[in-house]
Amino acid sequence: MSGVHFTQEDRVAELRLDNPAKMNALTVEMLDQLAAHLDRIERDRGIAAVMLTAEGERAFCTGADINGWGDLSPAEFSRHWVRDGHRIFDRLARLSQPTIAVLSGHAFGGGLELAAACDLRVMAPTAALALPEAGVGIVPGWSGTQRLLRLMPEPMVKEMALFGHRIKSDRALACGFVAAVDDDPRAAALRLLERAVTLSPRAVEIAKTMIHAAQGEDRAAMVEALGSAAIAASDDRAEGVAAFRDKRTADFPGT
Structure with missing residues (x-):
């Protein structure tokens, strides 16, 4: 089959x-x-x-x-x-x-x-x-x-x-x-x-995303994926999530 x-x-x-x-x-x-x-x-x-x-x-x-x-x-x-x-x-x-x-x-x-x-x-x-x-x-x-x-x-x-x-x-x-x-x-x-397979998986993934964005391979989604990856690692994201869960006003550090 x-x-x-x-x-x-x-x-x-x-x-x-x-x-x-x-x-x-x-x-x-x-x-x-x-x-x-x-x-x-x-x-x-x-x-x-x-x-x-x-x-x-x-x-x-x-x-x-x-x-x-x-x-x-x-x-x-x-x-x-x-x-x-x-x-x-x-x-x-x-x-x-x-x-x-x-x-x-x-x-x-x-x-x-x-x-x-x-x-x-x-x-x-x-x-x-x-x-x-x-x-x-x-x-x-x-x-x-x-x-x-x-x-x-x-x-x-x-x-x-x-x-x-x-x-x-x-x-x-x-x-x-x-x-x-x-x-x-x-x-x-x-x-x-x-x-x-010996290279950094995350570095390879980001490099592939950047290359595809430059070539027009679903550029809009690629740009947003890169931006989201950057903000996900920020202290601001951590503070925003913590404030939401604590039901308080966020105090963003800007980092």
Whole structure:
């Protein structure tokens, strides 16, 4: 049965897409499972990093299972399928922990958009990237025309979305979309994570938030998160909470 499986070794969580019969295409159930796993990971301070992998070597993920959206009405397609996917991919992008997508095989359509939501990507030499949506009469709907443009040159995105071309691993590496190309991309990802899990989790989280804010990744929420983190550590917050509980007027120290 297809699914998204969670495992953990030491401080690294692994999320594995498992639908190899359909080249790991995403179903509604898989999206729901991914969302639940991400919520679990966010709350677990014992997890320092996340690796997103897939079953088999033929494909990382070829996008959304057409059986999941092919018969939806236009309203259902835009209101639920597209928005739900966006919500879950955004959840991955904004995860506190650093994330790496392991592209052992092709990443097409929603699979490419899923990989783009991770902080880093490693790729097998034989894997390719594509946005094939126009071939079935639709457009990229899970950030392929938005987030992907912050990670790849505009002409390269157009080459995939408008001309139907595939991008090979050497070009993905040259433009910086992937951090490494390796015959064993999972091992390469683990090597990258070896150092990451030794760093200060809070410093990594704040650095990630700052970088995302600078790039426009939900900037308003990021700014408020940073401000809230700063005020949460203040003496004023402690005094305000204490005064509220004591039913007295607060005497803020201003520190």
